[in-house]
Amino acid sequence: MADVATGIRSSPALEVSQAIFELMMSEHPPRFPRVAQELGLAPGALKMLQTLTPGEQVPMRHLAEALFCDASNVTSLVDRLEQRGIIERRPDPDDRRVKRIALTQEGEAFRARAMERLFEPPAALRTLSEVELEQLRDLLRKALDG
Amino acid sequence: MADVATGIRSSPALEVSQAIFELMMSEHPPRFPRVAQELGLAPGALKMLQTLTPGEQVPMRHLAEALFCDASNVTSLVDRLEQRGIIERRPDPDDRRVKRIALTQEGEAFRARAMERLFEPPAALRTLSEVELEQLRDLLRKALDG
DNA sequence: TATTGTTATACTCTATAACTATA
């Protein structure tokens, strides 16, 4: 059986995949770039904040890998976040080539606010009951952890 | 209770929202830009293909609204998709200002392949059984259909 | 000789503003 919206054959896994996409796309403009813009951040900068856990000190190289982007882009993203006092460059005690990136205290608060907005449940989820949400959560967690 | 990854308080709806995000982010690089690039398309061009249902003839203006972008960007996206023979501009019989965009025959096949790749179930879903996938699908569909 | 991060530069995507033609 072919689906109208996609023109491809269906299966439960495919329908789930499609539904998740639909849920992500149910917001206009899409969540991620919208939140980034509202906070005055490049999309990459928001991804970087998401990556940086409070208390961590991450070499820039690792950020480039996590963000799947070029090192020169990390430099420019870090520059701007540092200028805004959200993160800071710290020397690595073991390797003087390396700079470790950490959230400032101010940055931790900023990040918390950013994550709140990023993960705010999509409106579509409001139609589900508490029990249904828990079922949904458990299924998704099983997929992710399993 | 605060979550380590986000630093914000938890609720079932929030946990679902987070899990869905995690599922989308579990692929590196992220699905949408990756598939677009593999097909030699701008992200907006892939969105446009997703919007264009086979057999439809959509005024460019409508595409701009659906893509949440400027009309001039639609012109440039349409230019390139038309050059590749994927879509075509057709005159509107009722309003000579309007150009209606439709998939070519070749374009319909291209779109089908693109949608196949776009909606290919994430690897994480493979850990779920058929029954669990159906439960997951039903919950997501209920949320989306309201 | 290889690696971390930076700089200078170029490219891609999208938006803004001015324009043509229709309504």
Next chain:
DNA sequence: TATAGTTATAGAGTATAACAATA
């Protein structure tokens, strides 16, 4: 006068290549 689409141009974000410092 307003609208559909185009053109020319500018901006933001990211990548490429050459470089300095360190390993």
